[in-house]
Amino acid sequence: MGSYVPTTAAEREQMLASVGIKKLEELYASVPESMLLKNGLKLPEGMSELEVREAVTELAEKNRVFKTVLRGAGAYRHFIPAVVRSITSREELVTCYTPYQAEISQGVLQGIFEFQTMICELTGMDVSNASHYDGATAAAETIPMCKDRKRAKAYVSGAAHPQVIEVMQTYCFASGTELVVVPAKDGRTDADALKSMLGEDAAMLYIQQPNYFGQIEDAAAIGEIVHAAGAKFVMGVNPIACALLPSPAECGADIAVGDGQPLGLDIAFGGPYLGFMATTGAMTRKLPGRIVGETTDVNGERGYVLTLSAREQHIRREKASSNICSNQALCAFAAGVYMSAMGEQGMRQCARLCLSKAHYFAAELEKIGCRLKYRGEFFHEFVTECSCPNCRKKILDALAAENILGGAEVEDGILWCVTETVSKAQLDKAVAVIKEVL
Amino acid sequence: MKLIFEKGTPGRGLSLMPECDVPEVRLDSERSTPLHLPHVSENELTRHYTALCKRLFGVNDGFYPLGSCTMKYNPKIDEDMAALPGFTSVHPLQPAETVQGSLEALHLLGEELGEIFGMDTVSFQPAAGAHGELTGVLLIKAYHLDRGDTARTKIIVPDSAHGTNPATAAMCGFQVVNIPSAPDGCVDLDALRAAVGPDTAGLMLTNPNTVGIFDKNSLEITKIVHDAGGLCYYDGANLNAVMGVVRPGDMGFDCIHSNLHKTFATPHGGGGPGAGAVGCKDFLRKYMPAPLIVRTSGGFGYEYPEKSIGRVKMFNGNFSVCIKALTYVLTLGKAGIPEAAMNAVLNANYMMSRLKSKFEMAYDEICMHEFVMTLVGLHKDTGVSALDIAKGMLDNNLHPPTMYFPLIVHEALMVEPCETESKELMDEVCDIYLKLYEQAYSDPQSLHDAPTRTPVRRLDEVGAARNMILRYKFE
Numbered sequence A: 001m002g003s004y005v006p007t008t009a010a011e012r013e014q015m016l017a018s019v020g021i022k023k024l025e026e027l028y029a030s031v032p033e034s035m036l037l038k039n040g041l042k043l044p045e046g047m048s049e050l051e052v053r054e055a056v057t058e059l060a061e062k063n064r065v066f067k068t069v070l071r072g073a074g075a076y077r078h079f080i081p082a083v084v085r086s087i088t089s090r091e092e093l094v095t096c097y098t099p100y101q102a103e104i105s106q107g108v109l110q111g112i113f114e115f116q117t118m119i120c121e122l123t124g125m126d127v128s129n130a131s132h133y134d135g136a137t138a139a140a141e142t143i144p145m146c147k148d149r150k151r152a153k154a155y156v157s158g159a160a161h162p163q164v165i166e167v168m169q170t171y172c173f174a175s176g177t178e179l180v181v182v183p184a185k186d187g188r189t190d191a192d193a194l195k196s197m198l199g200e201d202a203a204m205l206y207i208q209q210p211n212y213f214g215q216i217e218d219a220a221a222i223g224e225i226v227h228a229a230g231a232k233f234v235m236g237v238n239p240i241a242c243a244l245l246p247s248p249a250e251c252g253a254d255i256a257v258g259d260g261q262p263l264g265l266d267i268a269f270g271g272p273y274l275g276f277m278a279t280t281g282a283m284t285r286k287l288p289g290r291i292v293g294e295t296t297d298v299n300g301e302r303g304y305v306l307t308l309s310a311r312e313q314h315i316r317r318e319k320a321s322s323n324i325c326s327n328q329a330l331c332a333f334a335a336g337v338y339m340s341a342m343g344e345q346g347m348r349q350c351a352r353l354c355l356s357k358a359h360y361f362a363a364e365l366e367k368i369g370c371r372l373k374y375r376g377e378f379f380h381e382f383v384t385e386c387s388c389p390n391c392r393k394k395i396l397d398a399l400a401a402e403n404i405l406g407g408a409e410v411e412d413g414i415l416w417c418v419t420e421t422v423s424k425a426q427l428d429k430a431v432a433v434i435k436e437v438l
Numbered sequence B: 001m002k003l004i005f006e007k008g009t010p011g012r013g014l015s016l017m018p019e020c021d022v023p024e025v026r027l028d029s030e031r032s033t034p035l036h037l038p039h040v041s042e043n044e045l046t047r048h049y050t051a052l053c054k055r056l057f058g059v060n061d062g063f064y065p066l067g068s069c070t071m072k073y074n075p076k077i078d079e080d081m082a083a084l085p086g087f088t089s090v091h092p093l094q095p096a097e098t099v100q101g102s103l104e105a106l107h108l109l110g111e112e113l114g115e116i117f118g119m120d121t122v123s124f125q126p127a128a129g130a131h132g133e134l135t136g137v138l139l140i141k142a143y144h145l146d147r148g149d150t151a152r153t154k155i156i157v158p159d160s161a162h163g164t165n166p167a168t169a170a171m172c173g174f175q176v177v178n179i180p181s182a183p184d185g186c187v188d189l190d191a192l193r194a195a196v197g198p199d200t201a202g203l204m205l206t207n208p209n210t211v212g213i214f215d216k217n218s219l220e221i222t223k224i225v226h227d228a229g230g231l232c233y234y235d236g237a238n239l240n241a242v243m244g245v246v247r248p249g250d251m252g253f254d255c256i257h258s259n260l261h262k263t264f265a266t267p268h269g270g271g272g273p274g275a276g277a278v279g280c281k282d283f284l285r286k287y288m289p290a291p292l293i294v295r296t297s298g299g300f301g302y303e304y305p306e307k308s309i310g311r312v313k314m315f316n317g318n319f320s321v322c323i324k325a326l327t328y329v330l331t332l333g334k335a336g337i338p339e340a341a342m343n344a345v346l347n348a349n350y351m352m353s354r355l356k357s358k359f360e361m362a363y364d365e366i367c368m369h370e371f372v373m374t375l376v377g378l379h380k381d382t383g384v385s386a387l388d389i390a391k392g393m394l395d396n397n398l399h400p401p402t403m404y405f406p407l408i409v410h411e412a413l414m415v416e417p418c419e420t421e422s423k424e425l426m427d428e429v430c431d432i433y434l435k436l437y438e439q440a441y442s443d444p445q446s447l448h449d450a451p452t453r454t455p456v457r458r459l460d461e462v463g464a465a466r467n468m469i470l471r472y473k474f475e
Helices: A009-019 A026-027 A050-059 A082-088 A091-095 A104-122 A135-140 A162-175 A191-197 A217-228 A279-285 A313-319 A331-365 A391-402 A423-435 B042-054 B076-083 B099-116 B130-147 B164-171 B189-195 B216-227 B235-243 B282-287 B318-356 B376-382 B385-393 B423-442 B444-449 B461-467
Strands: A153-157 A178-182 A203-211 A232-237 A255-259 A275-279 A292-297 A300-305 A381-385 A407-412 A411-417 B119-123 B152-159 B175-179 B200-206 B231-235 B255-259 B274-278 B292-296 B298-305 B373-375 B414-415
Touching: A009 A026, A009 B152, A009 B292, A009 B318, A026 B318, A050 A082, A050 B076, A050 B216, A050 B318, A082 A091, A082 B042, A091 A104, A091 A275, A091 A331, A091 A411, A091 B164, A104 A275, A104 A300, A104 B042, A104 B444, A135 A162, A135 A255, A153 A162, A153 B231, A162 A203, A162 B130, A162 B164, A178 A191, A178 A391, A191 B282, A203 B235, A232 B119, A255 B235, A275 A279, A292 B189, A292 B461, A313 B164, A313 B282, A331 A381, A331 A411, A331 A423, A331 B042, A391 A407, A391 A423, A407 B152, B076 B231, B076 B318, B099 B274, B099 B292, B099 B298, B099 B318, B119 B282, B130 B164, B130 B200, B130 B231, B130 B235, B130 B255, B130 B274, B152 B164, B164 B200, B175 B189, B189 B216, B200 B216, B216 B292, B231 B235, B235 B255, B235 B318, B274 B282, B318 B373, B318 B414, B376 B423, B376 B461, B385 B414, B385 B423, B385 B444
Parallel strands: A153 A178, A153 A203, A203 A232, A232 A255, B152 B175, B152 B200, B200 B231, B231 B255
Antiparallel strands: A255 A275, A292 A300, A381 A411, A407 A411, B119 B274, B255 B274, B292 B298, B373 B414
8 A cells, every 4th residue: 555654553553652543444433333434445555666656547548549630629739848847847836835934935926926927917917817627617707807796797799619608607607697698690799789788788798719610800899799788797718719819808808718738837637737827907906816016024025925815715705706716827837938938939930830730730721622711811720620529529520530639529510629739730630631531 | 025017117028929910900899998907028027926936935935733734844846747738838728639638638547536435436626625525415405306306405514623624514505513522522423413404415524633633433323324214525735644545435425525735735826826626426327527538449548427517617627737636646555545644643642642742732641633722821821822823933034834724722723744744853843942942931022022024924814804905006
């Protein structure tokens, strides 16, 4: 059996004597006899490190890792600079707690303050929190930020990621909020429908940019419609796309959220990722979660602390803006390292590579007879028409046989994603494979 | 120390991205605002972050007795396993047949934790403890609504609970009924009996509770709530004290969350990512977050429970954290799990036995994995507060205990040593605690001034909240 308990039998005797008892079991005298587990847990015996390494590695080897990934749909395989892993695997950082003891936690606090600054830069917003669980929960938690007694209804674009909509629905089930899905038309949020749907009770609208289908929304125009109705405009943005697209602030967003996974985090079967959330100065106190602020110590030295905690559950209890406590700090720190490594130029270059390669791939697919389902501008994802499930399977199976993970299946089509990690040669190969089975 | 924005110079950077090998594309409308990001060399970058890491204190740096946080040693093999490319490089939307290893790992962890919890089904979608609470309370909500019982609008929470409990209940649309604790720190049964009724949706309870005592009445407590038609939610924050010894399911609870980053040794990462595994009894299974991971004829796959509360997070939760917890549970196994719990309790009682000659214990009896000291007397005598003592600990290279929690104990310091600390280290620590106690009488000013040996000294928190400098402003 494996164990991390350092206490020897002799030490245990000394300690029990100090406590004034004879046996370990006496420590549980307050647990009623009837409740105690009689024959122990029905679990296997423990393992040595060597054995457990083999057992878990065997599980990992049952997964199939594709050489080329042409699937995104909310999880994006980007290049991760070596410095990100090197720094974020440091023991002090990995094993420290939430920085409540600020004097010995300046490393995390400053790293998060820098992360908040970078998120503000990316989104153009005034203030960012220290992170949220993921993009979907961040989106869901913008609803109570916008809601009041008169404006109680939330709206979400039908062109947003279906799982984001699902998470928003769950949170709305919790709070008893009505969530209305605004239909998509030609792969984008239907602005005319939106105009007719927003009433005096509208609290907010959430759209995704680029949206689930990869299409670039006319966010500024949608923002105007939302504001004309007196509601708040929330944008869920891809942080890499932010380097090229007009920022949420330029589009008039009141709140910008998103999933920070593309910023140096592994796709890792879905997590841990990173939710980010930024808003206007006026809405600062509505932000859920931790926020780091700058201050000075008794000697006047600059330092950082968790601040504005009067919003939070450990102070406010049932009146808190959210129940969030643990966030994704290490992931936020990693994203900070990633953005520092990339710099403005690297971020723009990465975004340009994604954009250009996706367009190259789309054009090549069109040349062999594929049709793009939507004609609007796109960033690094697009849908090709393919209404027959068997045909989709044939294409994806043929790609898989060549070690390529093809696009995600969506209604009547395949949603492709191309990032900087895929070379022209790999794209050409994928096109050749698809051509064979068309 | 300089911010990374104050280092480097424009034009400097890393060489990470290749030249574009396809025709470059421009969008009709592109970002016009500049994007201020650092412009540093790789050397400057790594030195900056190395310097930040040196201004940190982790479990690897020393004793970390944060009550309620279970800062146990984080095994290195767990990190290695989570970093296997077979886990880190699979897409969450890959076909199930290509991710059988991930699915099997989650399924196996679900079975093992289900046994430890005394629950039938486990979901790993929640990302953290509070997120698990949200999920668990939604199960309770869905259960009542499904029976057409709309009158159950209240959740009962003891006043000793973590703030997340009432905050969660409120987020789920419930009215929070706070009940006072009895003088022994446990649930006041009369107060509970008076609080339950046809409007009771459920009770949220931490056991051992937040003062470190096992509530011996837990069967009676859960019965009172069940008899009134409510359900019982177990907050697993303190599960480390009892895992493998007594199971929440056997105490009468219907659903539970467990913080894998506490009990199951996954690291805290400066505040996350954690994971909040949620377990439930069979009758709540149909409401669990969709999808569940189940055994299928050919291996493992997804199942969408018929009356699911829906998704609480995208994809499969904080998956890598679950791999760390799985490695830990497999390592400890049947015997190692209760061994860890018992030694956690032994360590806490040992420290308490050594400290109570000087420090006043809030509840002077055998404790579970943590105990609470109240420094009210010391404060009155010397003017030295729990905060001052904590800051004095910083100068002795110790991470302080949790301060000022639970709220029902004044001038509280809550000590949770964990099972992974040795007797000689705890002896050293106790000597320092006792020395600080003496110091409060002999030289109180030195503790008001502490810390003096840390990278920064006491920080102006009021000023931080007033000035609201929440980002770096570029010229």
